[in-house]
Amino acid sequence: MKLSQSRARLREAGQGYAFMSPTLFVLLLFIIGPIFYAVFLSFHKVQLLGTSSFDFVGLDNYANILNDGRARIALWNTAKYVMIVVPVQTFLALVLAASLNAGLKGEKAFRIIYFLPTLTSSAVLTLIFMWMYNQNGLINHILAFVNLPTYNWIGDPAVALNAIMIMNIWSTAPFYMVIYLAALQDIPDSLYEAAELDGANAIQKFFYVTVPNLRPVTSFVVIMGLIGTFQLFDQSYIFSAGSGGPNNSTLTVVLLIYQYAFKSLGTMGYAAALAFALAVVILTATLIQRKFSKEESLY
Incomplete structure (x- = not known):
């Protein structure tokens, strides 16, 4: 049996x-x-073009990362991008979702308008913003019209990365807004009614009822944001024509990996080491964020 x-x-x-x-x-x-x-x-020095060769070098590729000035610049640019974009896009997505969930007139139309940037191809969106960022483009014309200083958005090293940040926050926040909007439907109305009976105004209900009940969703949004922002490539590539310029100001880790893998001979192994190091950084940042979110949920 x-x-x-x-x-x-x-x-x-x-x-x-x-x-x-x-x-x-x-x-x-x-x-x-x-x-x-x-x-x-x-773990190898790799030559793929012409006569292929694989020479074992052990941990040399990883050791070279510590001595690579461009790798340090790329890591700093990427870290700065992550530290600014993730909190801003998360907060903006939450505010947009809360405003749409408040029952405003024309709510469905606003949902469509807000979500349109997410539906646009990243490459097309970047080209549109490059036209807008041009020295004689739309943004500088608007700034000049209201007597504000104009900028060389693409050619100034102090501004170029900020220009990419603004574009990505504008285009990615609506995607996370939809996630928040779905989560807001599950918060019981009785919690808002109880808060209102206790004398809470709209802002207090937002910070003491809405935000605490969305902590699991916020954790998910932040983790997805971390993974996405650490992998910034296409916008930086298009903005700088693949160089990471001006003056390495838009050079990111993924763009540097691409340059070493496909633009330089014999550095495919080093590019793979950079990619693996980036994966470790993303995993570490994700685990740290999850640890903090679990500790917050205990209180």
């Missing part, structure tokens, strides 16, 4: 894995396999 049951279980498990085999094959070929191959490359 037990033997027949074990055979039935094995047969059932085999059928399950047979149905899963196409998905498992795709995961192994396009996700798990490339990850292990990238780790393998990070």
